[in-house]
C-alpha cells in the first residue's frame with residue numbers, strides 16, 4: 117500500500133544502518149546445537165562431516181553475496197566479513213544479517229543429504245545471528261583472534277573431555293577433573309595419559325576454517341592462432357591457518373584489505 121495514509125508507520129522501523137567506515141561482520145551460530153549434535157549423533161568432540169557441511173554452506177553464502185570477502189568458522193558458527201565499501205541493503209544491520217542467516221540455514225537443510233546420505237534430518241535446524249561493526253582493521257583482527265582462540269580453547273577442552281569419557285569416566289567426573297586446568301595441563305594430560313600430541317590433530321579442528329576469495333587467471337578459450345585467452349576470475353578457497361589475525365596472514369592475502 118504505497119502512499120497510503122498508513123505508510124507513516126514505516127518511519128517507526130528500527131534505524132540500524134552500520135555507518136561507514138565501519139566494517140560489517142555477521143556471525144551466525146547454530147541454535148541449541150548441543151542438542152542438535154546429540155540428536156543427529158555427531159561424533160565427539162568433532163564431527164568432521166558436520167564441519168564440512170558448515171564450510172560448504174559458508175562457501176555458498178560467499179558465492180551468493182559478492183561483497184563478502186572473508187569468512188571464518190568452527191563448530192556451529194561462521195563469521196562473514198563484508199568489504200569496507202559495501203552498500204549491501206543500504207548497510208541496514210537487520211536486513212544484512214537476516215539475509216545471510218536465512219540463506220545459510222536453507223543451504224544447510226538443502227545440503228544435508230549430500231553430506232549425511234544415511235542420516236535423516238530429524239527436525240528443522242535454526243541459526244541465530246548478529247552484526248558486529250568493526251571500526252578499523254585492527255578491531256576486525258582482534259575480533260578474529262577472539263573467535264579463533266575460542267575455537268582453540270573449546271577444541272582442547274572437548275578433546276580432553278571425550279578422551280576421559282572414552283576412558284571410562286562419566287561426563288560430570290571428566291568435567292570435574294578438567295575444572296580450572298590450564299592449557300599446558302590439558303596438553304600434558306592428552307600426551308601423558310592418551311599418547312596424543314595436540315599439535316598433530318587435524319588443523320580443521322584446532323584452527324577452524326577460513327574462506328578466502330582470491331583472484332586467479334583462468335584460460336577461458338584459445339583464439340584462432342592457438343594462443344590462450346585468459347580472464348581474471350574470483351575463486352574461493354577453504355584453508356586452515358594458525359593465526360588468521362596475524363600480520364603474515366593479512367600480508368599474504370591482499371584481498372582482505374580492500
Ligand code: ATP
Pocket residue numbers: 145146147148149150151153158159160161162163164166167191192
Ligand atoms: P546456542 O543456541 O547458545 O548457540 P549451542 O548448544 O549451539 O547453544 P554452542 O556454544 O554454540 O551452544 O556450542 C555448539 C555445540 O554444538 C557444541 O558444544 C557441540 O556440542 C555441538 N557441535 C557443533 N558442531 C559440532 C561438530 N562438528 N561436531 C560435534 N559437535 C558439534
Ligand code: ATP
Pocket residue numbers: none
Ligand atoms: P525484496 O527482496 O525487496 O523483498 P521482492 O522481489 O521479494 O524483493 P516484494 O515487494 O517483497 O519484493 O514482493 C514479493 C514479490 O514476490 C511479489 O511482487 C510477487 O511477484 C512475488 N510473490 C510472492 N508471493 C507470491 C505468491 N504467493 N504468488 C505469486 N507471486 C508471489
Ligand code: MG
Pocket residue numbers: 145146147148149150192
Ligand atoms: Mg550454537
Ligand code: MG
Pocket residue numbers: 145146191192193
Ligand atoms: Mg557455537
Ligand code: MG
Pocket residue numbers: none
Ligand atoms: Mg520480498
